[in-house]
Amino acid sequence: MTAPLWTREDVETLGGRIVGSFDAATGVSIDTRTIQPGDLFVAIAGEARDGHDFVRAAIERHAAAAIVAEGKAGSLSDAGPLVVVPDPLDFMRRLGCTARARTAARVLAVTGSVGKTGTKEALRLVLSRFGETHASVASYNNHWGVPLTLARIPKDSRFGVFEIGMNHAGEIAPLTRMVRPEVAVVTTIEPVHIGHFRSILGIADAKAEIFEGLEPGGVAVINRDNPYFDRLLAHAAASNAGRVISFGEHEAADVRALRIATGPDASMVEANVLGRTAVYRVGAAGRHMALNSLAVLAAAAALGLDPNEAAGGLAELSAPVGRGERIRLRHPDGEFLAIDESFNANPASMRAALATLATVEARGRRIAVLADMGELGEMGPKAHADLAEAVVASKADLVFAAGPLMRGLWDALPARLRGAYAQSAAELEGAVLDAVRPGDAVMIKGSKFTQVSKIVAALKRRFGQAQAAATTGRG
Incomplete structure (x- = not known):
């Protein structure tokens, strides 16, 4: 019972x-x-x-x-x-604060412009090797998702992992004060939600609010490769943090990647973790996933856990729905692969998904189905047009684009890559369904508001799922 x-x-x-x-x-x-x-x-x-x-x-x-x-x-x-x-929402917050006060779990919080959910899921996997671990469901990272996750934490949990997100300045601070993490991770700073900020410096400051809730003597985990490392470091120094652990490929990183070998379905990583060498497999494709794994090992090290045992859990990592999930579908003449990246999109995650598409082994063509990225403000048109280089580097054979902002990318693409363009994902759906062939690898990505996920659903309806495939992921 x-x-x-x-x-x-x-x-x-x-x-x-x-x-x-x-x-x-x-x-x-x-x-x-x-x-x-x-x-x-x-x-x-x-x-x-x-x-x-x-x-x-x-x-x-x-x-x-x-x-x-x-x-x-x-x-x-x-x-x-x-x-x-x-007020029911306020009462749920009170439940959450009460749950936090009574738990003996070691609590971690994760934020960042991209990679939050993937890093949270990786931490869930890794920490579960050491004890009962409670973590946010899906992307429950806002003003109701965080208190709900707190209110659900079992009394006997050894670890709690909380994802914290924001669209505007001031949204993370009250949530991190509620969570009161022992370890706070910032995956990276990118121009995501830039439409709500005067500059990317504002985004860095908003993400750094996560350090405001750190327990005295807690640990801040920061991306050493990011241009805004020093700004984040200053925020950490002004908080209760007793220590900062950096991660990345930078020669000064405390948790440093020495070698990353990416493959179509996974990556192998050799890393120096606070002076100890760890060699491990990340069971999700993409260089970005390998780099995010360093944040996971940094957080584990902050808790005093063995890095090699922690790294062993990363082999089990797979992609959540909408964030790189691979779905093998049945075409009348053979199977093809759909890569579902439809949960959301921004310039950094779009480039990461395109880079991962380049590693996919496809008997047929690589096809990119791309829809608008939101909340970019006045930089929106240029941000879309600037994806052209990443699309070419992805080895895509055909591109389908949807949305008024994606028109900029469409116009910048070489004619040989143009499949079809439409003002909306709904209008593009038929062209995509008619184009796929056996052996193709079709990657679908765009911001949630574009409803590009409906193209994924349409592919499933028309062709039907074959068998479980290896997965790639992006948080």
């Missing part, structure tokens, strides 16, 4: 007023699609939907109780067990 995570006494101590029969909950959820029996359902009012509209569905799915706002309680009095509070 699953041990209780939150009891009636816990909820009442935090100010919840219980209506109906509630004794304990074994989990916390905000989504009736994934809720489990025994969960507390938190009815958060979002921009598009109000969780209070789903309270009855949550109870029908055997939620232990629903946390609802005082003003909604009357209309839901017959729904089932309720925990009535002034």
Whole structure:
């Protein structure tokens, strides 16, 4: 039987007023699609939907109780067990802070312009070799995802890994103060969300907010290869950090890659980890993934874990859905490979995905299906046009482009690479489906708002999945 995570006494101590029969909950959820029996359902009012509209569905799915706002309680009095509070989201934050206060887990936090999710997942794998590890689900890294992840941490966890993201300055600081990490990792600084900042220096400062929550004597893990290393270092020095561990290929890096050999499905890395040599396999393709593995070993070293044992876990790394997942599909005349990078996109991650496409062993053609990158502000048109060199270097044989900003790339491409262009991913879908042939490797990438993921779904519907394939990843 699953041990209780939150009891009636816990909820009442935090100010919840219980209506109906509630004794304990074994989990916390905000989504009736994934809720489990025994969960507390938190009815958060979002921009598009109000969780209070789903309270009855949550109870029908055997939620232990629903946390609802005082003003909604009357209309839901017959729904089932309720925990009535002034503000459900604020109450979930209080659950999260309480969970953090009572856990004995060693806590890590990860941010960065790119690589957050991949690094978080790699840390989950590596730390699980040493003990029970709790980590953020998917990209639950915002104002509700972080407290939700905290509220879910089992009492017996040995490690907790929290991904923290932002679109604007000031968003990371309150979240890292809630998480209070012992180790804080910044993967890299790139012009992502630059449309919300005056310059990339503002992005560096916003990411460096993660150090504000460090526990006294904690460790800041920083990318030594990044041009903004010194700026991040200054922020770390002004925090509670007692130590900084740098990673990268720079000769002064504390965790330094000595050799990286990339392959179509994985990479081999030889690294110096604080004076000790580690040789290991990263089970996800791409040089960027190999470099991110250095951040993982730096974080493990910060916790005093053996680097070679930690590195062993990286062989199991695979790509999450939408971040490099490889899907082998059945064409009537043979199989072809789809590489799903459709979760999101920015100039750095786009270049990384294109570089990985170059390493794919394809019997047929390499095809890139690219949609607009968002939140780039006035640099948007140039950022898209400037991808042309990376596309050529990717060894792509054919390019399909969607969106008004991708028109800049389309116009900059050599004529021999042009497959089709459309104003939207939806309009491009038919051309892509008609173009694929057996042996092709088709990489699909764009920002989430473009809905380029629907092209991935359309490929699956028309051709059907063959067998599990090796995966490549990008966080």
